[in-house]
Amino acid sequence: MKTINSEHHLDLTQEDEKLYSTLNLGPTHPATHGIFQNVLMMNGETIVGAEQTIGYIHRAFEKIAERRPYYQITTLTDRLNYCSSPINNIGWHLAVEKLLGVETSKRVDYMRIIVMELARIADHLVCNSVIGVDSGALTGFVYVFQERERIYEIYEELCGARLTTNLGRVGGFDRDFSPAAIQKIKALMKRLPKVLHEFENLLMRNRIFMDRTINVGGISAERALNYSFAGPNLRAAGVDYDVRVQEPYSSYSDFDFVVPVGQNGDTYDRFCVRETEMWESMKLINNALDNLPEGKFYTDVPAFNLPPKQDVYSKMEPLISHFKMVMGEIDVPKKEIYSAVEGGNGELGFYVVSDGGRTPYRLHFRRPGFIYYQAFPEMITGSSLSDAILTMSSMNVIAGELDA
Amino acid sequence: MSDKDKYTVVEAPEGYSGSGFFATTLDKAVGLARKNSMWPLPFATSCCGIEFMATMGANYDLGRFGAERLSFSPRQADLLMVMGTIAKKMAPVVQQIYEQMAEPRWVIAVGACASSGGIFDTYSVLQGIDKVVPVDVYVPGCPPRPEQIIDGFMKIQELVGNEPLRRRYSPEYKAMLESYGIITDSYDK
């Protein structure tokens, strides 16, 4: 095994290394939510260095994507950050639309905003409740997961699936929001403030929680930018970079929302930033739902507009054209694009190089979780093991996004 | 005060009962006790793990089947629930965890990836965990709904309740474990 010395340029002599103990954290560990391994070098209770091993769930997404036509890649993007799959799906469809040069109608944009913000709420609910679980507060987790079940019910109305949603089409959606879906979203928006207040009362001003999370696992804004952090982790460090504001997509510029920013970049700031983002997402959903414009829920993209499902199941022509589109018998312009959306963890980017064929020549996912997890050893050096656990869970490292 | 006659807590096994006694075979009694208090080891790797978290939550509640106490230590677990994709890098870890579990132990492969590699027919994904550990129940789905996971769990409970006591000492069982490369101590000297 390589020594930790060389990885992180620690000034450890041979004698020092004999004094320190090695502790293996993972890959199967209750507190690592996902499978990744950290070998910690400890001086008693204090962590001196860490060596990380990832790749335990490497599924070769980028190689698979070179084999699959554009519609079949949506199912791969589901499984990146699987706590908020709709954001990944819509992000991919936005990338394909950028490749094809397609403009979507306002109705499609607003519907997409509603779905993406619901997914963001679902992702942050998991992350924040899991920070509670790792500090010993299991109640919040059970309360908050019930709301996640309600969000799953909404996804089922929209696309039929709970977790890996495979939602939407290039240019919009396959069906409009049904009245049941709208009613469920409205009911959830009425219910969620009370639940979030209850959850915050448990944790946010709780003396024990604050003592365990303030000044734990902090990172400064300069180091965070140097490590290419993104998302809530970067905003907790003090940099207000949000792709929805910087490069608005899907009509986010029509809406007025606050981007919360922390000060110290510690665990408490990350918790609070995610909590505030959930409130902002609720505002966005309410706004979008109240002002949902009339129009079509799809766009007439010539070779990507799948026919309605009832026709596909009953008539011959739509069945054939559906088959041809999903199998990729279409021409795509020969160019390369980079398109980014604000995922649950930050800037989720898609770099697509198309050579005009039915599958991308190269598809690279810019995965925020992969990039910011590298900073973990720097964030935990000098702290205790329990602090390291909280830091890890507050960073919201999702294994699917880490390894792809 | 509560209407106890309406609810059956657990079905009694077949046996002969009389005034103050109930006689049944030992393996049925032991099976009854084991199946209603399984301690699972949630080996959650990816998306199926999130569906498992939903199954453990209040809506679907795996705890009412006796699996309230999750054990992350293999020494204390009965049931290895492998949920999610297992890559080739992770396969030796699964086998190590399985070896550390004490008999009797069962394995449930939750999800398409654990059963057969799922949608990932690639160079880095193990095409099914039954290449490294013997599996009792496969739950297909991508991810399976919590109801399906509970159905798989109930099938495991059936297997546990009907298992003969000497099964783990039989030469066929040992030969099966040898075929996976899992070392078994001979505890039946």
Add this chain to the structure above:
Amino acid sequence: MEYTILLQELKNKFEDKILSVDEAADIFTLTVSSEAIKEIVSYLKEQQSFIYLTDLCGIHYPEQEKELGVIYHLHNLVANKRIRLKIFVSKAHPQIDSIVSLFSGANWMERETFDFYGIDFVGHPNLIRILNVEYMDYHPMRKEYPLEDATRSDKDDRFFGR
């Protein structure tokens, strides 16, 4: 910041190192020579405020003479401008200077590119495989290698159309 001004300043400083410019692409793209990449990235970071490394990935074009490529995406957060740099190296000598000293976030990105394409980043503190198993002896994302595992026995290629 205007891209024409930026292009002029880059041309003044690095005339012969810039091989081609693509202003019509969605992001201002420069193809530069692989020896000068660290200088150019350092100039962009220090003088032109491109302080955010968005992405670093590899690519393989088997029909070109210089087959392996590395693509950098940099972002100027203040002026909200992005830039894409491309460099190409041959398979026989895939050495490129590492930019870990400029951007700590490039550490794992370069390891991933090494893992998938076999590009050797000179000066990287720990250039070993990151996502694949350590004993893997080839670089899987190169175009000549298949997606499936060649040794798998349970799936019959005839039924999978391969």
